[in-house]
Amino acid sequence: MSDAVIPSSLLPWQQSQFQRLQILASNNRLAHAWLFAGKPGIGKLAFAQHFARYLLCRKAGNHGPCGSCQDCHLFSAGTHPDWLLLQPELRQLKIELIRDAISFAQNTSQRGGAKVIIITPAESMNNNAANALLKILEEPPAQTFVLLVSEQPGLLLPTLRSRCQRLDFPAPPAAQALAWLQTQAEAGKNPAFHLQLAQGAPLHAYKLMQAGAEQGFGVLMNNLEAVANGASTPVQAAKNCDELGFATTIDYQLLGMSLLLAVLQGGAALVVPPLEPLLSRCNQVAGTGMIRRLHDYYQSLVKARKTAMATNNANPQLMLEALFAEWSRVVAFKRASAH
Template sequence: MAMTPLPWQHDRWRKLIELQDSGRLPHALLLSGPRGIGKQPLVEALIARTLCRAPGDVACGECHGCRMLGAGYHPDLLSVGLVEKSRQIRVDAIRKVNGFVAQTAQQGGYRVIRIEPAEAMNVAASNALLKSLEEPGERTLFILVSDTPSRLLPTIRSRCQHWNLVAPRPEEAEPWLRDRLGDGGEARFWLRVAGGLPLLAEELAGADARQLRQDMRELFDALVRGGEPVGEAARLDAQSLDRILWYGIGWLEDLIRLGLSGDPQQVRNSDLLPLYRQAAKNARVRDWFRLLDYAREQRRLVAAGGNPNPQLVLEAWLVRWSALLRS
């Protein structure tokens, strides 16, 4: 569990601890931002500091509270998340929250409830949480964490103080990523591919994710050369459909940026420029927009659990790509 926030979160962190130390931290925070921006280290550092008995700027790491947390169990922390393959946080999990809030803290300090991903609470769960959010009792801190806060019920959002994290400037994130990847050029490249999201960039630069991107690149190349889409789909593992669509969306956005501006500096995946130029010979920007809408909708359906067969989604998606590339 992270004890310190990430380097570019320093200003946010200062504000949080000022509020905490002056007793003005609200009892419910909604912390949001896209996946890969670094919500977890900030949340974990805040939980640790809240449960620490002798906090400085960050949790001390030494006290009984810190040691319990470090060992993976603190009686005054309740974490609610997705269980196994479920895509929803259900009302029984929130009833446990309500029971937990009704007790006094065992260690005499704060009780902390972390709910993540908060947007996974179904309507019954959300409604059950409202009562605790309205009457939380003394020294209780709710931390709701969400990639897409717009999917929370407005009644939940309005009872939380909302902290939305934005992507750091490249000069803030690059040194951190360079330390992790061991190379400045790699750090710049992957940060750009990840749209400026540092933790996502680190993930994409990992071996498995790199291989998937390479496979997709070869597939894209094959389609540009007139390859047969359903046959080519076999190169990819349909279980990675969400990531495949994510890349496809990013590449289409690049094609649109390039088509509208003519400026190769605008693209995020600079290594794909030769393929983009090839692809742009046959299709127009408005075709890319249409395909982009389709890809976004498919990705949304996949995330909502609405489409049971990833292989079919993948094939349908590649058939559309290839139709544009060949026209």
């Protein structure tokens, strides 16, 4: 998620977490290292940024940063010299970046206040990087805070986890998430649809809404259904998704498969309208065989996305054709058994 879509104020479902840290900080009892854990798309990074700004603002009150001092202005402009955001583009955060963080931690604060390092997602650090970071956590320089943001804290080195105070971020209640998303929505957008598509994760939903996912997702689900019922071929379907682009086509398929699996496995009751034909198709052959094949297909999508990101000469059109062909086998079954 790019910084542009991160709200600058505290999200309504993060009040209790903020209060807890704010009380510790105002009593000078704030630990140097924190692990913010929770599912993707609920605003952990937004919270970390808000809290970083609070720590850097020297006119901060109980409710957060003042928003008008020099530190707040520098932070908003992304040019505050005493905070560092490490967020790898690809999935691995290497030791070189942690070395930058170590010298940042060891240098004196440029504006004479706190220094803050945010690492997200923390599980993107390889072992060398994590071990290097331990150096800062074992002997934290004064007024230096490290905020680790993680979707999968179980993947972090146990030594790293044990050096951090953990703060959990549960997903917000659906009504609160929807109310917030409605305040963010431009006219003509459909917050409820996007929240369902993002399985209740409001920041993920916001990002999808900004990207106009409703239409693209519909196009993609129609193409999957057309391949399934024989109205279209994998080659034609891949061509129809040309405008969406390879990465988006894969991302929307991943969303669709993950929603289908959630419903088929009893984890979700609702489904967005473009998914209904596929759901009823899958329901006709519901059972472990179908669920296993959907899981396998999901893994193929993940693999295709990784391959395309890692290589320059991958042919996205051919990869999509192969995926749609695989999809036609996933949903192939004997109709005689249904009627």
